[in-house]
Amino acid sequence: MDTLVQSLPVVLGLLAWVYSGVWAYLDARNRGKPPLFVALLVMVVAWPLGIVIWIVLRPEKRPPPFNLDDYRVQ
Structure with a gap:
């Protein structure tokens, strides 16, 4: 039981590290x-400071692509 309690912060830290990498990947893909x-x-160079840097410096979301069908009269 002591081993489980002692390893819990390590496991939670690894999960947070992986989650932040996945989130940064998806967020960057959505922003072009x-x-x-x-x-x-974010994950390798400066974790957890890399998350803060990415949140501060990330660009605006790109607008959705123009679709002429959205403006045609039906």
Whole structure:
């Protein structure tokens, strides 16, 4: 039981690390930036400071692509 309690912070830290990488990947992909590069930057180079840097410096979401069917009269 002591081993489980002692390893819990390590397991939670690893889960947070993986989750932040997945989140950064998906967020970068939605914003039109290279997702693998951003995820690696967040996870490897400066975690957890990399998350804060990405949140501060990330670009605005790109607008959805123009679809002419949205403006045609039916």
